[in-house]
Amino acid sequence: MPITRPFTLSALALSLATLAPCAAWSATALPNADGEVIPETEAADTAATVSMIRDMVQKGFDTTGHAFRDAHRKAHGCVKARFTVAPQLPPTLAQGLFAQARSYDAVIRYSNGSQVQDDTKGDARGMAIKVMGVDGPKLLGDEAGARTQDFLLMNHPVFFVRNARDYVGFQKAISGGAWTTAGWLTTHIFHEGAILLAIQNRKMTNPLNARYWSTTPSRLGTQQVKYSAVSCTSGSFTDVSTGPDLLRENMEAHLARQGACFDFKVQTRTQPTKMPIEDPTIEWKESAAPFTTVARIEIPPQQVEQGEACEIRSFTPWHSLAEHRPLGGIQRVRKATYLEISRLRHDLNGQPRVEP
Incomplete structure (x- = not known):
């Protein structure tokens, strides 16, 4: 979403807004089998989130x-x-995409969380x-026939807001300027x-030399998991x-001469409380639930797109x-927000919105 405020925390938070929202809430039901409980205010808070982000995208276009x-x-x-699935995974992990040891073509987009921020500054980084x-069949109704599976990761293991209601409150605080943001x-x-x-x-200094986490959970068969990608490239x-564009320039320079790789890992939820x-x-502590490698991501030498x-x-x-159904409030909000904003962005730009 376009960022015009100079306040750094505002820019970061806004840029991460659709990675998130999820938890101070009044529950109206017991958890389902996956541990989900939908807050009674979530529909209204989700609508408010979508409206705020739509307005920002439209203003940027205008x-x-x-x-x-x-x-x-x-x-x-x-x-x-x-993207190559590992062979001989245990039955509990050999589900969905990981059911068979085979290779798939993939595309990875690396990015900053903030909109046009200098790469020398700290920030969320996306993979x-x-x-x-x-x-x-896929979960989105209008793209049920698509032949893609996405995983969205960032370079920190947890997010900083719990649910849609928390995000709306945070957004109101930063919209008031530096003083209300400081109050938050x-x-x-x-x-x-x-x-x-x-x-x-x-x-x-290089997106290829980092670790990334999903921060939010997903289903894996009948289990609940989080994902992580860990660089496995040897050498320098x-x-x-x-x-200011060091991440792009260093990644381009690296892939111009050699490849890179990541181990794609799964962490199974072992302690629901x-x-x-x-x-x-x-954070789901790795000491209680270590990550297991389920696939290898190999990035050959190439010209970066x-x-x-x-x-x-x-x-x-x-x-x-x-x-692999996404779980939790953040993921539910993302479903509505990503779909609405993707449609708006492609419509305004006159671009097709088609999965490869």
Whole structure:
């Protein structure tokens, strides 16, 4: 979403808005089998979230003549990859996409959370993976026949707001300027505010040399899991650039001469009371539930895709098989928000909205 405010925390939070929303709520039902409980205010809060983001995208279009992404607008580039499922996975993990040991073509978009921020500054960094050639009906009604499975990750294990209601409150605070934003930080400093500051302070020199997390849970068969991608490239990474676009420049320079790889991992929920579905600000501790590698992502040497060819792509965790259904309030809000904003962005720009 276009960002015009100079206040850094506002820019970061707005840019992450559609990665999130999920938890101070009044429950109206017991948890379902996956641990989900839908707050009674979620529908109204989701509608408010969609409305706020639509307004920002429309204002950006009215100002510039182009509708930019509402989140993770600054891309470092899209890269072609090969997503290979590991052989002989245990039956509990051999579900959906991971049911058979086979390889798929994939595209990965790397990005900054904030809109056009200098790469030397700390920020959320995104790794959006689109696995292609995946058979089976998908969860989005108007794209049920699509043959893609998306995974959206960022370079921090948790998010800083719990649910749609929390996000609406945060958005109102930052819309009031520096004083109301400071007030929000003061009242949330020991948890949400601390997470936000930690995200903002994360720096990297090359998107290929990092670890990324889903932050939010998904189903895996009858289990609940989170995902992570960990760089497995041996040797040195190119990090000669130190300028405002260093992440793009270093990634381009690295892939011009050699490839890169990631291990794609799954963390199974083992302690429901300590690993909530509806609160993405709580980390699922690896000491209690270690990650298991289920696939390898290989990125060959290549020219990194930039411009409209990269930007026309849409990523959402709801480009998904039912076996990997996104779980929790953040994921439910993302379903409505991503779909609405993707349609708006493509319509305003006169671009087709078609899954590969």
